[in-house]
Amino acid sequence: MKSLTPDTIAAPFGHYSHGISAGPIAVTSGQLALRPDGSIPEGVEAQADYCFDALRAILAEDGLNFSDVLKVSAYVTRREDMKGYMAARDRACADLKVKPASTLMIVSGFTRPEFLVEIEAIALRSPSS
Known part of the structure; x- marks a missing residue:
């Protein structure tokens, strides 16, 4: 195992x-x-766009890209934020031939009230990566 902390x-x-x-x-x-x-x-x-950029940076440190993502899980604090998150997710996945599986949950909050969304991913290295 190796740590990915760009x-x-x-x-x-x-x-x-x-x-x-x-x-x-x-x-x-x-x-x-x-x-x-x-x-x-x-x-x-805007927060979701930034989170997706961070995910790309983490994956890139391992020689992967967003097309290697199997699943994205996201958490928002307000039901009305689902639409904004989904717009950012749709942009992040727009050019992918195979879209990743996706989970979206509404949670009560994060470590600071300014945070509105948290996103994580699971990726699989293809044999050609």
């Missing part, structure tokens, strides 16, 4: 990795929209 995104909040590569599988921790400078994008759609 320096292009904010460091993890604690003693964990942003992602783990284990042979053909890569699993990410849930990503929140915290920029390296400590700022947080406004609105769920």
Whole structure:
């Protein structure tokens, strides 16, 4: 196994990795929209776009890309944020021949009230990767 913690995104909040590569599988921790400078994008759609960018950075550290993603799981804090999240997810998946499986849940909150969405992914290295 190897840790996937790119320096292009904010460091993890604690003693964990942003992602783990284990042979053909890569699993990410849930990503929140915290920029390296400590700022947080406004609105769920902008936050989700940032989370997807962070997921891409984590996967790239293992030589993977978003087309290798098997499943995306996302969590939003408000029912009205589902539409914004889904717009960002649809953009992230627009060019993919095979869309990943997807789960979306409404949760009561995150570590800071400014965070509106958290997204994680599971990817599988194809034999040609």
